[in-house]
Amino acid sequence: MAGIKKTGIIIRYVIAIGLLAIMVFPYVYMVLNSFAAWDQVDRKLIPTHYTLRSYEWLLGGGEAVIPRPWIHAFFNSVIVSAASTFLMMLFGVMVAYALSKIPFKGRHVVNNIILFQMFFPALILLVPTFLLVQKMGMYDSYLGMILPKALSLWAIFMYTNFFRAIPDTFIEAAKLDGASTWQIIFKIVLPMSKSITTVIFLFLFMERWTELLWDMIVTNSDRMLTLNVLLSQMFGPYGTYPGPMYAAAVLLTLPIIIIFLLLSKKFHEGMQFTLK
Template identity: 75%
Template structure:
């Protein structure tokens, strides 16, 4: 009896040790980036764990560097917030509306549209890059917020995820609501959406992360410094500022921090939504 307990305890200790090592391997790159952003410049990329810390990288970042050229970091951050928030809100709005129609309404062509959504998901987005750019340019939206937001306003993945979830919702709820005189819009936002909080959290975080880190479209859709997003500004640093790793780590930390914070806030709902999506 004692021997079996000791063996069980040993196996548990081994599992915890392996889990801790795996977690360290996964977290270390981000931890290294954050520590390096605060590290003394003489220790950056020379030690696994810096020991001397300073705010020099962040001061350099926001002061314009050696050349004294003002880099619009705050403006770029605000651009990223505006563009990402608007695009994510539109993607989720259209995702909910289209998914509700595909899953709960009967109309001609529903199956064809559903198949088109599935078929289109296999197309690389880069195929439509040039036509989208030409449309935006001829519509007069080049170098504007709308030019950054509108092409990213629809997510087929969000439609697919919401459609699968709504199909699992019993139609009796919708029929009861319609008997009470509720419209389809009211059913969508007062019945279906509250019931889908967990999957909505997953969709929201993935869409926001995807839009927040978008680089290619943000690079070609604007030309003025005042319209640059934070990730484009960061990518430009690898040219003239590539010899300053400290500020690069600092800028990368700023770029990833909002996503980490949002994930920590919605972690419980995110886990519940992932459990459903993996069923």
């Protein structure tokens, strides 16, 4: 009886590991091909000869206008994603705190406008937002990529729900001790919101890091391209250099996976809240 149960459990793990292997196979394929000898890229499921040539090509510069375009694009991605995500989180916390913890007239109006805007398909705003950014002189600049994506309705929504669950007594007590609103937010509210903050950060950063459409239409020059846009533009014309494209894909994917794995414990906790 116990033996049968044990085999049952082993079978369950075998199935789970098999499924997981299928799901992560594209990543494995990407990594193996980034190290594969150039005549084997996309020719073998598991390459047999390996080389660092793709990475040398990628990090050495290739043949482009600006030196080391891939490294440059990587740092553009870092700047844009970090700034954008930081602002989305800061404004998310501020607005959510106002909506959940500051009883002011008009709070319901603001709340309703946000809900109204959330139901609006963002599609309709694409062309005029582009024109607006152009008119404001932010075309082909970091600001043009950052400011239109400096606020996330979803972050406000998540934080508002979470802050509502924090008892007001904590905040009242801090107020009696003479704490300012910013002190209350940074010393009391945010430390209680670590796991939800992790979830919000990961989703926002991931989405910003992998954005294509907006970063593509709002930039023009080589020195402004993000890594995602550069890869998007290159793997068509550079079809003859597939190896370096896989290396670039690794460069694009690795940071976000590392960040996710580092935060995965808190992420799992936070998800439990968001799913309630």
